[in-house]
Amino acid sequence: MFLTYLERELRRRSKQALVIAVGLGIGIGLVVTVSSASAGVKDAQTKVLHSLYGVGTDATVTQAPSASGFGPQQFGFGGPRPTPGGSFSSTHIRRVPDLVPLRQSRVSQIARLDDVNAATGSLSLTETSVSGTLPDFASGGAPVGAQASGGSGGFHVNVSSTSLVGVEPSSTGVGPLSPGNITKGHYFTTPDQNAHVAIVTTSYASQHNLKVGSTLSLNGTAFQIIGLASIPSSTTDVYLPLNQAQSLAGMSKQVTTIYVSVNSAANVAHVQSEIQKLLPKATVTTTANLAKEVTGSLASATQLVTDLGKWLAVTVLLVAFLIAALFMLTTVSRRVREFGTLKAIGWRTRRIVEQVVGEGLVQGLAGAVLGAILGIVGTEAVSAFAPTLTATVGPSFATSGASAFRTAGGFGGGFANRFANGASRPAGFAARFNNLSHTVLVHLGTSLQGGTLGIAIGLALLGGLLAGAVGSWRAARMRPAEALRQVG
Amino acid sequence: MQDAARLHATREAPMYRLREVSKQFVAHGRTISALNHVSMDIFPGEFLAVQGPTGQGKTTLLTLLGALDRPDTGEVLYQGRDLSKLSDEALTELRARDIGFVFQTFNLIATLNAQENVEAALVPLDIDARDREERASEALAAMGLSSRAQHLPMELSGGQQQRVAIARAIVKEPQVLLADEPTGNLDEETRAEILDVLMALWRERGITLVIVTHDSSVARQASRVVTIRNGMVFAKHDLTARS
Known part of the structure; x- marks a missing residue:
């Protein structure tokens, strides 16, 4: 009788039931879509942060140079001094100037701290090659800075830089590179720490026509490429075993960044504080710090999803709940005669309440199914039509001295300043060396999770239950004599 | 048969005993005295017709007899139990068990067919579905509506709907049947048909029948007639008293 009565009643007022279900469905669909988009934005942000930050990393430790020690680095040509009109060529490997080296022993000290899962050190270096021809002033060559390049007797200079990062081969779960990033070849093995081997990024390999098995010359030493790595938006070109990187830069037992994995997100702040005690001059950056520095359309999307999206979904859901409750209240008011009759023939109030709540729940269930479908469709639509977003880590982050990505753009320092002082630069050079902010493109995907769907279905049922409860409250309060008297 | 039922009634304790029963309502800011110190007895197997002008307290009397409401003052004793002191659950x-209702507007559940409407009266008795179905079918058959069992109320004539309503009222075999203007919405021919059905139930089942009616033809069939005016009951035609 319960199901028959319920089914007949919902069929009788099918339009109204449909409006309630659609209202709940739209609300739930929006919640699912916004949640999925939100999860997608978070994923995108995580990707950006990972590429800037390192795989499995909860905190990085770096040390910025003191103000007095942040002067311009000298850039010598080495070898015989070039004569006017003569050509010159020079290659240097140096640490990134605004990252002060830390003793490698600090890595194990940090690894022993409470709540730290693992720690690993890396050394960020830049190989810079400069070659060109000095102007011959005697034969009327242009003064430095007057001419970008070309022209007889002018100043020709070619500058190229390669970003290198030394990583510990044995650390695979935390650090700037992991086996998961390898698309061809293989990751470093422990014996590789004493071998001249390298892993290059796929973009670098493509630019320089390199593949697994090719040889890469760094400061005159040949390194065999054992793997290609894909790390979206990474600015590192080449990864070397840490020993080899230290050897190339003459920085034995030194690292520039320590990557720390913490056993729980809740303990990150505590570990950050402990590291700060251990290394008072160091900068300890966590994902939370870094996320604040991300600007651009990704940040706008995050803001949009967090603020507008969330409130839009909540508002629509509340309106849907309200509509459902009002409709149910109206329905019960119209059924005064019916419920009065049922009470007159002996139906218990509880039985009538169950009937009304049941009707509300079925409408909620229909809303849940509809909402889940709308949510999935909405999620797919966002995924299909969402624009590519940009994420920028601004100068404020760059100047904080805690940046793994700066290994590419961070050649800056005195070298960039020299060129900034009126010297001519090749196209794109200024952007790379003088602008420390870094922008990456991120596709805004969505991430539909089972938990979200479950919560959405629960919300729809709650909406139905709420509507049923409001209706049944009205029905329960009805006195049979009054109900029948209203009939006339 | 009427006399037999009446004589049977007089030898037993009253089924209902009303003592100084008053009931008031507030409507549009005005207090209306629907029943005013009413005292009367209704005996088992009696057929009581309640007459009177509209709005004088007839339906209020019926709701008190049907345990649908409680008096403001006075007592309504049903088989010795004071209804005003019983809990909502007990009422x-x-x-559910003792009282059958028949309404002027039939009050069938529009979404349920005739069979299901009759079964609805058995729902509170926790009877299993098959037994419920059988008893409802029998009740409908007694009303001559077996062929209409699967019809929705809107597919039935007024007389058929009222017969379904009567089947719903008697399917649980109540002690008393309370009917509020059962023929009020029917044409003359159907009115006679419904009256015949009610009379047959009263005669054959010994059921106590209380009918609120404007219809003098109904009142003529009753063993006793009372009139309500200004909330007070006046004996009009009391067969018991005459006997």
């Missing part, structure tokens, strides 16, 4: 139980 519901009483309505």
